[in-house]
Amino acid sequence: MRFRFLGNSGLKISELTYGNWLTHGSQVENDTATACVRAALDVGITTFDTADVYANTVAESVLGDALAGERRESLEILTKVYWPTGPKGPNDTGLSRKHVRESIDGSLRRLRTDYVDLYQAHRYDHETPLEETMQAFADVVRQGKALYIGVSEWTADQIRAGHALAKELGFQLVSNQPQYSMLWRVIEAEVVPASRELGVSQIVWSPIAQGVLTGKYRPGAELPAGSRATDEKGGASMIRSFLRDDVLGRVQDLRPVADELGLTMAQLAIAWVLANDNVAAAIIGASRPEQVHDNAKAGGVELPAEVLARIDEVLGDVVVTDPAETAKASPPQRLV
Template sequence: MVNYRYLGNSGFKVSEITYGNWVTHASQVGNDAAIATVHKALDLGVTSFDTADTYANTGAESVLGEALKGQRRESLEIFTKVYWPTGPMGPNDSGLSRKHIFESINGSLTRLGTDYVDLYQAHRYDYETPIEETFQAFADVVRQGKALYIGVSEWTAEQLREGHALAKQLGIQLISNQPQYSALWRVIEGKVVPASEELGISQIVWSPMAQGVLSGKYLPGQAVPAGSRATDEKSGAQFIQRFLRDDVLEAVRRLKPVAAEAGLTMPQLAIAWVLQNPNVSAALVGASRPEQLEDSVMASGVVLDASTLAAIDEALAPVAVTDPANTYEVSPKTRP
């Protein structure tokens, strides 16, 4: 079964393997298959589910709501997000304005079939809206009982500090950040993680397997497998391109004996690696087939010894991206 961790400086616990439906529901797989994977996640002990209104232009939330119908709501932790465009993409259909936040939370609750979400996240930082306006709207959402906690995604250390201070002034809790993080993409370690530890903010990390590259299925000098994420634009193919270099794939191949020595599969090693960071509360995993989850959840509770961690660093150090400057390039300077 899956272990639990506290999220930030709160009493709220989440399953350290959290199911995410970014590129699967209402996009990569049919609804029946999507619902089957959610039910499999529940059977395996996963109770935390992450989505966003923008995924499949609201479709992913609807599928998740259908999949969770009939489950005991109190036994679930449901997260969603606001920022990216939805609907016809009009001038107020994106960002973190008060208008968009209130319209988005109401739409999300309807699609998810719930009265509240446990965690409501700013999907990016909005440079076009005063942060005071955003956090006042978040505070009102919390006070209305539509969300219990507030989180953000891909915010810089400075943005986290500013948001945390405003949340405290308004009497609400900013408890999480959702960045990309893997053994190949470590840019949060330099500034974001230290600031988060100081503020009592946890990381819910996405792409712990570096878009599947750390599974070992992509090989240097060979074409990408047919039907893989690297060939499917709807599945985030653009995100994986940075890792599809022969030097990166050769470094990843050197992890196979490391995983074997630890008694783990390559995906398990990748997920377990991010969970060794004490500031990480959950690793987001997705699945297009139920059986994929059986492998992923076995990373929960794994403790990697010092020699295994050193071997991973030795294999990946030449190709891992560590520059904190990359955290400043994620949020668009203007709304999409």
């Protein structure tokens, strides 16, 4: 396992990070979730990403239980705040000082730790002044409850504004967590250049495009039984935009590229996002320990420039690149 610096900080995280969105507390039983976490540790993953909203706080508890007994100093634990949690009252969401303060305490309790290494704004809150949010994060850092602060799916302008306020308040904004894959490249035009300039890294989610880049979905074929695309509670709505025959056909054309490199399609997809020098880590999830072991083999894979160019040629115009897509990830009003 290789490790990369997170932004311009001195913190290193494993370039493959284990995430439990859609799995722990919902899709898989707790013993299976624990087995997946053990598999992650076995392959050298030390960085674990979760959020209070995953399974309405249950995912944090499952992860905390699975990591119990591990040396805390040898782990990097990441969580997030923004989306509605608990009974979902008017203040159980967003990035207000009240919700941030209450949420960090709840997350620490469920994760069974005194601090998290990275606390992330899960989306941009258009209804709370940015100054209030960043002051709340500054307090969390000063209290020792989080070492670093990050964001998720913020636009380039939002990252610039947040970074400037963080600097004024004496803490570091070191990361952004966007969706990024061969098929979804909306951060490349604006977010990545701004992040490079500011010393902010990307921790990317969905590097295999919700499973589409594994090649298991074929044009004109029935959706595989039990797959994410058939699970309305487990991400079917998010994968739908990729399930077009033109996209699926181009993905199948990537199979010879993976075969020539001795990689699975998933490993090729993960290695592709790690080829971007602004990416600190790719988040991988799993519903079975074997998936962790398989995907971990993407770590350390170097893709030659000619392979990257060939991938671009194969995928062509099915790739989504519009930077305006990032702004759509944060709703104009908080959801309750």
